[in-house]
Amino acid sequence: MVRPLFRGSRLGLETAAAQALEALGPRLGFELAYRAGPVVDAHQAEATARAALAQGLDLLLVQQVTFATGEVFLPFFELPLPLGLWALPEVWEGGPLPQNALCGLNLGVSLAQRPAKWFYGRPEEEWFQRRLELTLTALRGVRVLREGRVLLLGGHAPGFFAFSALPETGLRVERAELSELWTALAEVDEEEVRGRVQALEELSEYAPEELLQSVRLELALERLAQGYDGVALREWPEVPERLGIMPYAAMARLADLGYTLAAEGDVMGLASMLALRALSGKPALLLDIAHLSPKGLTLWHGGEAPRVWAAGPTRLAPHFNRRLPAVRDMALKPGPVAGLRLLPGRRAAVYGGHLTGEKGYEGDSGHLTRPTWAAQPLTPRQFLASWLNHRLPHHLALGAGALEPALLEMCAWLGLEVLPPQPEEERLVW
Structure with a gap:
């Protein structure tokens, strides 16, 4: 002008x-x-x-x-x-x-x-560059949430009704039944399965032949993921009941290859992961809040995390509950993290903190300390209170790095209401 x-x-x-x-x-x-x-x-x-x-x-x-x-x-x-x-x-x-x-x-x-x-x-000038770089980072998340395309394979896990919500940002969600997964499994090339098993370099409690079914599933999911930015998979109860394996090692190896998969058919969690990946340039995670202790908030999931998040060696191990093959067992590496949970009604939770690098439960796990919520510092107990008081779904999406400012700007561009902290610890909040 x-x-x-x-x-x-x-x-x-x-x-x-x-x-x-x-x-x-x-x-x-x-x-x-x-x-x-x-x-x-x-x-x-x-x-x-x-x-x-x-x-x-x-x-x-x-x-x-x-x-x-x-x-x-x-x-x-x-x-x-x-x-x-x-x-x-x-x-x-x-x-x-x-x-x-x-x-x-x-x-x-x-x-x-x-x-x-x-x-x-x-x-x-540095000030101009800092403000512009933050905006560019935020807009990478805007782009994937407005223009991305994801696959919902099998719907949400039984009883996980909160995962039925779909994004309202423009992200395209296509549905497929689990029958398409069984068809893809039947068409997997056995020579390719054996070649990929032989190429595994990860520590494992299993002999190579015990991992054949896991690798078959990996190849089938990889085929179905083509052309999509991510896949939300209903991985239980059908996969363990029909195939006799847990799918998490397959999901972890696909994450190593650059695919984004969300467990339990959580499309909003998947969308949150895609935004975090776009902002950070690194894979994102879905985790549960499993425990509160003097070490912080224990974050955990069944064992589908990529190795880039590992604090040390990883291993393929039995599932903590069903004892079926196989999951990736690892500690989450230390460092700053940030998170996003997209919610119905064009709302979002934005949070952050630091992982200590110490392992928690079997699977992929770690302890979150110095948490923040919408850039406001909280204690771990206040963070937990805020999560529960807002009645958020039980999957917490996490990305690598101090991304909270960019996430807040991304939400502003998308017109999403960012929930404030609600750390009331005593009275009923509704």
Whole structure:
């Protein structure tokens, strides 16, 4: 936006800023895919907004080179695109005001009726880069939740009624019966099964021939997962009853290969995992809150975690309850983590903390300390109280890294209400 009345409109500031922004792209992982000419009035703004929409952008930055009035902003506010409003600093101090761009940014922000993020500074400046990098991270989650495609295989596990909810962000959910899994199993090539068993390098309590059925399941699931961003699988009771194995080692090995699978048919958990993976660039986990102790909150699941999350050696072991082959037994590695639980009604829980690296129960497990909720520090007991007071489903999705700020911004772009902590420990909360 350029207002010719201001001296700053004639200095070529927009050209220099665009070149600097484009040079920043390779480091922050974005492409400057569309660049408009200067917009001076509402008519040009309408034409530019239409052209920008046709580009299929993930983010549109509207740059305040100089001051502009409200009618020039309005066509951009109407676009169904994430919008950034960016003011350039003044080129000199004292004398005639050259641009008045910051005041223009203030005016624009005051008129916005939906999420729009403000930016101030030059592309070379650290503050500008930090704010932009956070937005780019958040928008990777927005993209997968709006444009992704997942498979719900077999529905949710029996009695887990909370897992029947589906995302409301645009994520496409396709359904298939477990009969498709049995068909895929029957078509698995036995030579491929034996080759993959022989290639296993993981510590194991089982002889190779005892893992053949697990690897058959792995190959069948891998085939069904093709073309999808993730699979939510009803893995019990049918898989152990029909195949005589637990599916978790197969799911763990597929996670090693880059597939995202959610247990118990939890589609909302799967969507949460996909967002966490998009933000962190690493696999995400689904876990239960199993115990509260002086060590923190014990997080646990049956044994489907990828090895990248392991604090040390992993092993293939019997299932803790059914004693069937096989699960991956491992401690979750120490470090900062963050989590997301998408909920019906366009709501979400956003949380974080640190894993200690100490193992808990058999399967994949660890202890969460220094928890936060919507970026507010809590004690482990307050975190547990908040989870239960909000009556959240029993799967907690976890991603690697300090992702909470990006998750909160992602929820803002998606129009999701982030639940506040509710750490009441004594009275009934409903």
